[in-house]
Structure formats: structure tokens, C-alpha cells
Amino acid sequence: xxxxxxxSSLITSAxxxxxxxxxxxxxxxTVYYNLTRWILKGGEEKSDFxxxx
Amino acid sequence: xxxxxxxxxxxxxxxxxxxxxxxRMENNTPVVSPSESALGRSMLWNDVFPLRSxxxxxxxxxxxxxxxxxxxxxxDPPCIKVCPVEATYLDDEGIVRQNYxxxxxxxxxxxxxxxxxxxxxxxxxxxxxxxxxxITPDKVVGKGSLEGPAVRPKGVVEKCxxxxxxxxxxxxxxxxxxxxxxxxxxxxxxxxxxTGKARFFGDLDNPNSTVSQLAQSRRAFRLLDEAGTHPKVxxxxxx
Amino acid sequence: MRRKPxxxxxxxxxxxxxxxxxxxxxxxxMLWAFLLGIMSLGLIAFVRQFILGLGxxxxxxxxxxxxYITNFVFFIGLAHSGTFISAILRIAGQEWRKPLTRAAExxxxxxxxxxxxxxIVDMGRPDRMLNIIRYGRFxxxxxWDFTAVSLYLFSSVVFFYLSLLPDIALCRDRLTNKPxxxxxxxxxxxxxxxxxxxxxxxxxxxLDGMAIFMSMLVVTVHTVVSWVFGMTIQPGWHSAxxxxxxxxxxxxxxxxxxxxxxxxxxRVYNLAEALPINLFNSLRxxxxxxxxxxxxxxxxxxxxxxxxxIPEEMEVFWQKFTGDFSxxxxxxxxxxxxxxxxxxxxxxKDNISVMVTSSVLVNIGMWLERxxxxxxxxxxxxxLYELVQGAYTPTLTEWTITLSLFAGLILLYxxxxxxxxxxxxxxTAESFEPDPSAEPDRSTRIFGAWSNx
Numbered sequence: 001x002x003x004x005x006x007x008s009s010l011i012t013s014a015x016x017x018x019x020x021x022x023x024x025x026x027x028x029x030t031v032y033y034n035l036t037r038w039i040l041k042g043g044e045e046k047s048d049f050x051x052x053x
Numbered sequence: 054x055x056x057x058x059x060x061x062x063x064x065x066x067x068x069x070x071x072x073x074x075x076x077r078m079e080n081n082t083p084v085v086s087p088s089e090s091a092l093g094r095s096m097l098w099n100d101v102f103p104l105r106s107x108x109x110x111x112x113x114x115x116x117x118x119x120x121x122x123x124x125x126x127x128x129d130p131p132c133i134k135v136c137p138v139e140a141t142y143l144d145d146e147g148i149v150r151q152n153y154x155x156x157x158x159x160x161x162x163x164x165x166x167x168x169x170x171x172x173x174x175x176x177x178x179x180x181x182x183x184x185x186x187x188i189t190p191d192k193v194v195g196k197g198s199l200e201g202p203a204v205r206p207k208g209v210v211e212k213c214x215x216x217x218x219x220x221x222x223x224x225x226x227x228x229x230x231x232x233x234x235x236x237x238x239x240x241x242x243x244x245x246x247x248t249g250k251a252r253f254f255g256d257l258d259n260p261n262s263t264v265s266q267l268a269q270s271r272r273a274f275r276l277l278d279e280a281g282t283h284p285k286v287x288x289x290x291x292x
Numbered sequence: 293m294r295r296k297p298x299x300x301x302x303x304x305x306x307x308x309x310x311x312x313x314x315x316x317x318x319x320x321x322m323l324w325a326f327l328l329g330i331m332s333l334g335l336i337a338f339v340r341q342f343i344l345g346l347g348x349x350x351x352x353x354x355x356x357x358x359x360y361i362t363n364f365v366f367f368i369g370l371a372h373s374g375t376f377i378s379a380i381l382r383i384a385g386q387e388w389r390k391p392l393t394r395a396a397e398x399x400x401x402x403x404x405x406x407x408x409x410x411x412i413v414d415m416g417r418p419d420r421m422l423n424i425i426r427y428g429r430f431x432x433x434x435x436w437d438f439t440a441v442s443l444y445l446f447s448s449v450v451f452f453y454l455s456l457l458p459d460i461a462l463c464r465d466r467l468t469n470k471p472x473x474x475x476x477x478x479x480x481x482x483x484x485x486x487x488x489x490x491x492x493x494x495x496x497x498x499l500d501g502m503a504i505f506m507s508m509l510v511v512t513v514h515t516v517v518s519w520v521f522g523m524t525i526q527p528g529w530h531s532a533x534x535x536x537x538x539x540x541x542x543x544x545x546x547x548x549x550x551x552x553x554x555x556x557x558x559r560v561y562n563l564a565e566a567l568p569i570n571l572f573n574s575l576r577x578x579x580x581x582x583x584x585x586x587x588x589x590x591x592x593x594x595x596x597x598x599x600x601x602i603p604e605e606m607e608v609f610w611q612k613f614t615g616d617f618s619x620x621x622x623x624x625x626x627x628x629x630x631x632x633x634x635x636x637x638x639x640x641k642d643n644i645s646v647m648v649t650s651s652v653l654v655n656i657g658m659w660l661e662r663x664x665x666x667x668x669x670x671x672x673x674x675x676l677y678e679l680v681q682g683a684y685t686p687t688l689t690e691w692t693i694t695l696s697l698f699a700g701l702i703l704l705y706x707x708x709x710x711x712x713x714x715x716x717x718x719x720t721a722e723s724f725e726p727d728p729s730a731e732p733d734r735s736t737r738i739f740g741a742w743s744n745x
Contacts, residue, residue: 010430014139017428017435024439025446032450035498039454040483043490093352093682131525137434138427157423158346158416160356161434165524167674169354173416175347207345208416277675280525 055236056128056147057215058257058285059244060267061121064292065251068119070101072243072252076123079216079242080202081188083178096172098213099123099243118291123243124149124170124213125276125284132162132171141210147257147285148215154199156209163210167280170212177207191218215254216241236262257285299487300462301721305566309715312561313467316710327703334696337689338413346416348689355670355684360414362662363694365538366545367407367701368441368517369658373546374400374448375510378455379503388574391567394716395557396550397452402704404445406697413693433520440516444509451502454495458718461485463711474711492718514542521666528608528669533596537589544582545658548651551575553705555648557714566715572647576640579650583633607672616683617668620660627657 010016076082076099085094103117126149133141133149140156143149163171180188192203201218205211223238236256244252255262264287267273272289303309341348351358374397381389412418428435464478485491518538521529531537551572558567597605612621632650639646671682708714 012429012431014427014429017137017430017432018425019428020430021425021428021435021439021442024443028443028446032447036450036454036483039457039491039494039498040485042492042494043488089347092350093354094347095353135432135434135523137429137432137438138423139429140423155420155423155427156417157420159414159434160416161432161520163353163356164526164670167525169673169675172353173356174345175351176345206417207347210416280674 054145055256056258056285057126057220058147058255058264058268058287059123059126059215059241060253060264060273060287060289062249062251062253062267062272062289063118063120064272064289065249066119066121066247067249068101068121069248071246071248072121072123073097073099073101075242075246076213078187079189079191080214081178081204082211083180084184089175094175096174096211098170098172098211120288121243122168122170122276123241123286124215125168125282125286126213126215128283128285129281131165131167131280131282135161135165137161146220148217148220149212150200150217151210151212151214152198152200153203153205153209153211154197158208158210160210167277167282168284171210172212173210174205174207178205191222193218193221298461298465298485300458300465301487301718302723303717303721305715305720306717308563309566309713309717310462310466312709313463313711313713320706320710323706324703327699327706330699331696331703334693334699337692337696341413341689341693342418346414348687350685350687350690352682352684354673354682355667357414357666357670358684359663359686359690359694360410362659362666363697364407364410364414365517365662365666366659367403367410367697368514369538369542369545369662370403370549370655371400371407371444371448371546372510372514372539372542373550374398374452375506376543376546377550378451379506379510382500382503383507386574388571390719391715392550392554392571392575393719394452394455395553395714397448397455398705398708398714399546399549399553399701400448401452402701402708404441404448406700408441408445409697409700433516433523436516437520440509440513444513447502447506447509451499451506454502455499455716455719456712457483457485457495458487458492459713459716461487462713462717477711510543511539514539521669526669526674527602527604527672528597528665531593533589533593537593540582540585540589541658541661544579544586545655547575547578547582548654548658551579551647551651552655555644557709558644561709561714563715566720569642569644572644573641576636576647579647579654580633580636580640583629583636583654587629604672604674608669611668611672612664615668616671617664621664624657624660624664627653628661632657 077084077097080098082096082098085096089095099121101119101121103119126147128147130143130149133143136142137159138155138157140152141149141162142152158173160173163173188204189202191201193200194203201214201216219241220239224234227234227238236259240254244254253263253267255264257264257268259265267289268287270289272292273287274290275284275287277284349358349360374393377389377396378393382393412421415421424435424438428438430436460478461482464475464482467475467478470478515535515538518534522531522534524530554567554571554575558564594609597609611617632654635646635650640650667684671684673682
């Protein structure tokens with residue numbers, strides 16, 4: 001019953017909604033940024049390790 | 054906390070529209086031009102209108118039934134659920150409030166209300182010189198909130214507030230006079246004005262109040278009862 | 293420091309696909325000027341509306357939502373085209389989608405902003421937009437809308453950009469005779485792409501993953517858009533079917549838009565070899581399925597309402613079938629079903645003009661459909677006693693702004709197509725074998741084992 005009230009007030013009160021929107025976008029931005037970096041790093045030469053192997 | 058409710062006895066209502074006029078003057082509701090009105094943009098927090106009748110000429114012959122309709126101040130309002138910014142909310146005294154300062158004008162509440170009690174400011178409100186002289190200074194102001202008869206800007210939604218400013222004034226007066234607040238000190242303008250003494254107002258949760266007793270009447274009904282909104286404006290049909 | 297040369301897979305159609313990037317013609321400039329002109333008219337109309345108030349539209353009580361919200365739903369629906377073609381077909385392993393994928397996604401990318409613009413135009417107080425962030429209530433369907441559409445827009449940009457990346461690098465490397473600002477643009481946007489096999493490999497994996505995510509997003513977005521209506525208790529809107537109804541409608545109108553755009557690109561840029569006719573035949577089959585699917589939705593919805601005979605529902609029903617909206621409703625039915633089905637089934641095979649005609653009719657019909665979902669319900673509010681039964685005539689302001697949104701979409705698309713290849717060259721490449729005449733690149737290794745996906 002208590003957890004229901006907490007969730008209910010989180011959903012119905014002003015403010016949390018905005019936080020959700022911002023968090024979702026921020027999370028997406030972080031994920032996409034890192035994915036892009038990961039893609040571009042594919043097969044990149046590591047400076048000393050590869051050359052002397 | 055009291056749970057404010059209104060009883061309207063349709064047997065006594067003569068559809069004089071005194072309630073609508075009193076409401077307009079009390080709450081600084083602007084009048085619109087005839088062309089705007091024809092378009093459907095009249096603002097009537099309390100509206101008096103004939104019920105649709107199958108017979109022709111029902112209005113002219115005096116046979117038509119009329120309804121006077123303020124905001125229902127539902128106990129489970131569909132309008133507050135859909136507001137994205139809490140510009141409209143249910144307070145702890147059962148009044149559905151409207152904050153002009155926060156409203157973004159998305160009009161989701163206006164389409165969600167099944168009773169059609171909500172109105173939108175399509176333009177900046179304008180008054181003819183006569184009306185301009187009678188703009189009342191009453192308003193309900195808080196941090197980030199502007200409610201009640203306060204002159205509204207364009208682009209926001211407004212509706213009947215059960216004359217919330219009168220409630221605040223009554224409370225302030227009782228504090229100043231160092232006595233308890235009496236629910237009878239507070240009546241909305243429409244209830245005070247009603248020619249036929251057809252309107253009653255009070256605390257629905259108090260078993261001794263007039264509204265509470267009248268609500269038990271055999272003649273009592275609520276509009277769109279089946280919609281689950283639990284409106285607190287209770288009508289008594291003609292007996 | 294001299295950059296190592298990057299690798300681009302060999303594509304037989306490279307010359308044809310890159311040809312439109314060679315010059316911006318006089319006709320382009322005239323088109324862009326014309327479109328900008330329309331957009332400025334729209335801007336003027338909006339500014340005037342912002343100053344005076346929404347009263348300059350035809351909206352009233354009880355028709356609080358009109359053409360602007362219709363546009364919103366329509367443009368978000370159009371956006372589903374790209375995601376459907378590039379994401380859903382990708383997951384389904386349909387290789388034929390490859391030449392279309394960028395053209396379709398570009399529709400998504402360029403129509404979403406105008407969907408968002410439609411909402412802003414409709415707000416009574418757009419200056420208070422940030423209130424949604426500061427005071428957002430997650431119980432409101434508008435918040436769900438805001439979240440879903442923002443995420444969709446953002447993800448579409450990223451998905452589009454990543455799919456474009458190898459071809460930006462191609463432009464960087466091949467288009468050496470362009471003005472410095474353009475070369476700099478490719479340089480920066482290419483993010484140093486080298487075309488290493490591991491980069492391609494990782495790119496494909498990310499696109500596969502994003503395709504799954506985007507497909508889920510497509511379902512969510514248009515369902516959530518429909519719930520702005522569906523979560524009210526108004527007759528005609530409060531239907532459990534409204535989510536799938538809008539979703540199928542969106543994929544339907546989006547796919548039809550892809551057909552139109554492809555036909556135009558094919559003609560204007562001479563891309564017949566890169567966009568062969570069998571693509572249109574495949575799209576034709578999909579469109580026929582979607583038309584029938586949409587017919588199913590309409591029948592399910594209206595038969596249920598009609599059979600139930602609930603009074604307030606029937607008020608809205610008759611408004612559409614015989615009342616004030618019957619002309620629009622039946623026009624919609626003819627444009628969306630009767631003519632397109634007949635044309636596509638019997639005359640559509642190997643016939644691009646028939647497919648384009650059908651698709652144009654479908655899209656006009658779907659715009660009308662959005663209108664017919666939104667306005668009639670508002671004209672017959674639930675409280676049957678209401679004297680104000682409502683009528684709505686959109687004003688010049690609304691039409692001007694609507695037109696400018698379409699102009700904007702066409703403008704963005706047209707400009708894009710002159711600066712970037714509209715057919716993804718790296719995805720449609722014949723082989724990933726290195727060009728023997730290219731300089732050997734020490735960092736690449738296992739080319740021979742690379743297989744074209």
C-alpha cells in the first residue's frame with residue numbers, strides 16, 4: 001500500500017515527469033556517443049604494441 | 054477539510070441566467086464579440102442552456118428544459134489527469150483549481166472534460182468601457198500561481214473555481230476576527246445571486262449540511278454518472 | 293600529418309549515385325527560393341498568431357484541436373516510413389531494402405521536426421514550453437508523447453548519421469573539387485572514418501542493434517501519440533483499438549511516402565539503375581498488405597461501434613458517415629482504399645506512375661483520415677445536452693502554416709540530396725575487396741576473409 005502511494009505521487013506530481021524526459025535523453029546521448037566512439041575505434045592500431053609484434 | 058459541493062434544484066430554477074451574469078461580473082470573464090460568439094468562443098463559466106428537445110418551438114413555447122452548469126468539480130476529474138504541467142489540480146478541499154501562470158495552453162484538459170466546462174482565451178481579453186469599469190481586483194496569487202478572478206492573459210485555459218477567492222476572503226476574515234471559519238460564510242456568487250433560491254452550497258462530507266442532506270433526496274442525480282468522474286454538482290430534477 | 297587513405301568498397305553505381313552531387317543547378321536554387329518563400333509566409337503567419345493569440349485560427353469551443361494537431365499526427369506518421377524500411381526490413385533480412393534505406397530514413401529525419409513544430413504552433417503559450425520539463429507530470433499522455441517523440445527524433449538522427457558515415461567519408465575523399473567550406477563539412481562530419489573492416493563490422497552491429505531499438509520505438513511513438521486521444525473518455529477516441537489503428541496508419545502512409553519520394557529521385561536524378569523497378573514491385577506488395585490491414589482496422593472499429601449502438605458513440609459515427617463530415621470521410625475512403633487498391637492490384641506491377649498515383653492518393657487520404665479522427669468527436673461532445681454542437685472551418689493562417697511545413701520537408705530533403713548520396717553506396721556495394729590500384733594500408737588485415745553482408 002505504501003509503495004503504491006509513493007509510485008502514485010511520483011507519477012502525479014509536477015516535476016518527476018521532466019526528470020524522466022531529461023534522463024531518457026541524457027541516457028540515449030551517452031549510449032550513442034559511446035557507440036559512435038566504439039565504431040570509430042574498430043581496428044585502430046595501438047601504438048607500440050602492434051608495431052613490435 | 055471540507056469537501057465543497059453544490060446542489061442545484063431544477064424545480065426552482067427559472068433559467069433567468071442571473072447566475073451566469075453574477076459569475077461573469079464576479080470573475081472578470083470577458084465578453085466576446087457577436088462574431089466570436091457565433092464561432093463558439095463565448096466564455097461562460099456558468100452556462101445556462103436548453104436541453105435538446107425533439108419538439109419544434111419548445112423554447113418559444115416555454116416547454117424546453119434548461120440546465121445551468123458550472124464546473125462539476127469532480128472527485129475524480131479527468132481533466133487534472135491529463136495536464137502535463139499541473140496547471141490544473143485538485144486541492145484538498147475538493148475544488149479543481151486552475152493556475153493561469155503555469156498553463157501552457159495545450160488544451161488537453163478542455164478536450165478531456167466530458168462536461169465541456171473549460172474555456173480558452175483565444176485572444177487577450179478585452180472589455181468595452183462599461184465592463185472595464187467593473188473589473189474586480191480579486192485574485193488568488195501564490196508563488197508561481199495566479200488563479201480566480203485575476204485577469205487572464207491570452208493562451209490559457211479558465212473555468213469556474215467555485216469562487217475560490219471568496220473562500221480565501223472568508224478564511225482571512227475569520228482569522229482576523231479570531232473565530233472559527235464557518236462554512237456558511239462562503240458562497241460562490243452564483244449561489245448568492247440565484248433568483249429562485251435554487252442553488253445550495255456547502256460541505257458534502259458534513260452530514261448536517263444542507264448539501265449533504267439534499268444529496269440524499271430522491272430527486273438527486275448527477276450528470277454523466279456512468280463516466281466515473283463523481284461530479285460534486287448535484288442536481289435535483291423537477292419533482 | 294598525412295592521413296592514411298581510407299577504404300571504400302567498390303560500387304558499380306557509384307558514378308550514377310554521385311552524379312547529383314556534382315552541381316547545384318539553377319532549377320534547384322529556384323525551387324529552394326520558392327520553398328523558402330512559402331516557409332517565410334508560414335513564419336509570418338505564426339508570428340502573427342503568437343502575437344494575437346490562437347483566435348486567428350478557426351478553432352473554438354468545443355473544437356479545441358484542429359488542423360495543427362492533424363498535422364502533428366500526420367507528420368509523425370510519415371516519419372514511420374524510414375524506420376519501417378530501414379529498421380524493420382533490416383531485421384527481417386530483406387536485402388532489397390538496401391538502396392532505399394537512406395531515402396526512406398531521410399523522410400523520417402526531415403518530417404519529425406515538422407511534427408514537433410506542429411505541436412509548438414498549437415500551444416496557447418509556446419513561450420512556456422519549458423514548463424513541461426520544470427513541472428512535468430508523468431500521468432499526462434502529453435509527457436509520454438514528449439518523451440517518446442524526443443527520443444525518436446534523437447535516435448533517428450543518430451541512426452541516419454551512422455548509416456551515412458562511410459558515404460560522408462566517400463564524399464570527403466572523392467569530391468575534391470568542391471568549395472572549401474563543403475570539403476571542410478565532409479571532413480568534420482566524417483569523424484576520421486577510415487573504412488577499416490573492423491569499423492564496418494562494428495558499424496553493422498550497432499545498426500543491427502539500433503534497428504531493433506528503433507522498431508520498438510516506432511511502435512511506442514505512434515501508440516503514445518494516439519493515446520493523447522485514447523486516454524480521454526470522448527466517444528470515437530476512447531477505443532482500445534486506437535493504438536494499433538494509428539500505428540498501422542502511420543506505417544501505411546509512411547511507406548506510400550517512400551514510393552513517392554523514390555519515384556521523384558529516380559526521375560530527377562536519373563537513378564533508374566540504382567533504383568530498379570523491382571523495388572517498386574516489392575513496395576507494391578507491402579502497400580497492398582497495408583491497405584488491407586488498414587481496411588481491417590476501419591471495419592473492426594466502425595462495425596463494433598455501429599453494432600453496440602451506444603448513443604454518444606453513434607452521434608460521432610453518423611457525423612462521419614452521413615453528417616457534417618461525410619464528404620471528407622467518403623473522400624478519404626475512396627482515396628485510401630477504393631482507387632489505390634484497384635490501381636495497385638491490377639495495374640501496379642512494373643508501373644511506377646500507377647504506384648506514385650496510388651501513393652499520392654493514399655497520403656492525401658491519410659491526412660483526411662487524421663482530420664476525421666480528431667474533429668468529429670469534438671463536434672459531438674459526450675454531454676448530449678450541449679447546445680453548442682460545434683463546427684470548424686480552418687483559416688488562412690492554418691493552411692499557410694500547414695503548407696509551409698510541407699515546404700520545409702521538401703526543402704530539407706532537396707538540399708540534402710545535393711550534398712550527400714541518396715543511395716547508400718557502402719551498403720549496396722558489390723564487394724568489399726580492395727581496389728587493386730589503391731595504396732596499401734598497413735592497418736587493414738583480413739580483407740580476403742571479409743564477406744559482403
